[in-house]
Amino acid sequence: MKIKNIYAVYFSPTGNTKKIACFMAEKMAEQLNCPHKEISFTLPEERNQTYTFGPDDFVVIASPTYAGKLPNKILPDFKEKLKGDGSPAAALVTFGNRSFDNSLAELCAVLEASGFQTVAGGAFACRHAFTDKLAPGRPDEADLKELAILAERTADKLRNTDGIFSPVNVDGDADAPYYVPKGMDGQPAKFLKAVPKTHEELCIRCGACARLCPMGSIDPEEPGNVTGICIKCQSCIRGCPQQAKYFDDPAFLSHVAMLEENFAEPKKNHKYL
Known part of the structure; x- marks a missing residue:
């Protein structure tokens, strides 16, 4: 199929998810010789409008993982404000070195329900938003090399098909509950009401x-x-x-300490076609 435009759409409060989305979109544009644009979905005013994509648009849509799924307060915007018309898409999530759990499966399900065709997916470890001690410096050069390979193979997939794709098969359960944060004592850490x-x-x-x-x-x-x-x-x-x-907030700080103690070992990225 012939792609005319490539878009990177991202919710990225601290910048790493943006980096992943834009890098893949740029590499896809190089492979397919077409222009690419970025659309931030991060600030409230950026989520006020609906974004609609056509069948000859390729869209990289990326979100961080919050408690093992998509950010629950942003999920309605993902469902209601991003619309495809058979548009091929890559679903990307980032995670802070613990696990992406079910976030990628949820993102794929949301996109398929909104008219996109998910042709590729990926979960990439990035520096945790809470602490620099988890996945420091990531995404790094090695991570971006993996992402470049995913982009190259996705471009090949697009070139060698007629525009009809089966949904990409990724790990996780879109309907699973959220991860329950734990504190240093192993008990649930309740910090929903904590504010900066x-x-x-x-x-x-x-x-x-x-x-x-x-x-x-x-x-x-x-x-x-x-x-x-x-x-x-x-x-x-x-x-x-x-x-x-x-x-x-004591519960929040206890959860951060637990993460630092138990999830410091670098995690691998996961890629799907």
């Missing part, structure tokens, strides 16, 4: 945290005021130029 705090003596009221929040939940005039849902994405933490944002 602000070192007032460091904050310069630049508004970066408010602009970066994918839920629009930080008051730009009073950055210490969290007015809505926090999905623990760490965008405000990692994006603050003064390092003024932090979490002090």
Whole structure:
């Protein structure tokens, strides 16, 4: 089949999922000799519109893994705002060195239900949003080489078919429940209501945290005021130029410590065609 356009669509609060999506789209564009564009799906205003793709568009759609699945507060937007018309797609997820569990299966199911044809999939280990001690520096050069191979093989698959694809078979169960975070004591760590705090003596009221929040939940005039849902994405933490944002919730910190103790060994990527 002939592809005319390639798109990278990503929800990426801390940047690594964007890196994965855009890299694959760029490599696919090189292989298929067509233009590529990127569409951020991260900020609230970026998720207000519906994006519709045609049968000669190839779409790389990427999301981080949250508790073993897609981010639950963003899931409705994935379902309602991304529409395909038989559009071939690659489903990509990133995970912070624990496991992607069922996120890739869920993303594939969502895309198939929205008119896409999933022709490739991948789960790539990236630095954990919570801590630099898990998958530090990833995606690295070796990860991108793997992704380049996936892009090359996906391009071959597109060139050698007539446009009708069976859904890609990936690991996981789209209907499985979310992973339950554990603390250092092995018991469930309950931190759903935890919100980032602000070192007032460091904050310069630049508004970066408010602009970066994918839920629009930080008051730009009073950055210490969290007015809505926090999905623990760490965008405000990692994006603050003064390092003024932090979490002090005991259950959250216990969960991070558990992850650091038990999931430091580098995990492999998973690729599907």
